[in-house]
Amino acid sequence: MLTGAGDVDVAGTGEVAVVTDLFERVVARGTVTDDDLAAAEERLRAGELTERKFERIYRAWLGDDAALAAEQREVE
Numbered sequence: 001m002l003t004g005a006g007d008v009d010v011a012g013t014g015e016v017a018v019v020t021d022l023f024e025r026v027v028a029r030g031t032v033t034d035d036d037l038a039a040a041e042e043r044l045r046a047g048e049l050t051e052r053k054f055e056r057i058y059r060a061w062l063g064d065d066a067a068l069a070a071e072q073r074e075v076e
Helices: 022-029 034-045 051-062
Strands: none
Touching: 022 034, 022 051, 034 051
16 A cells, blocks of 8 residues: 555555456446446447347446346357
8 A cells, every 4th residue: 555655564465356358347346337338338349248248237237236146148
């Protein structure tokens, strides 16, 4: 942690998990931001995200709490 007085040691592990896949990140966080939705739309257009995953992200953005709750079998 940085403070105005310099570096401060923090107890515990110095590691964090970084999830680079948009869909996995949204599922892990459990919420969808406007930026997530825009990124999902871009990835859908680029063929980097399936329609089903985009629909789940969109439904979660609309407030459907169950949209991300359970992993659903992806059908291409």
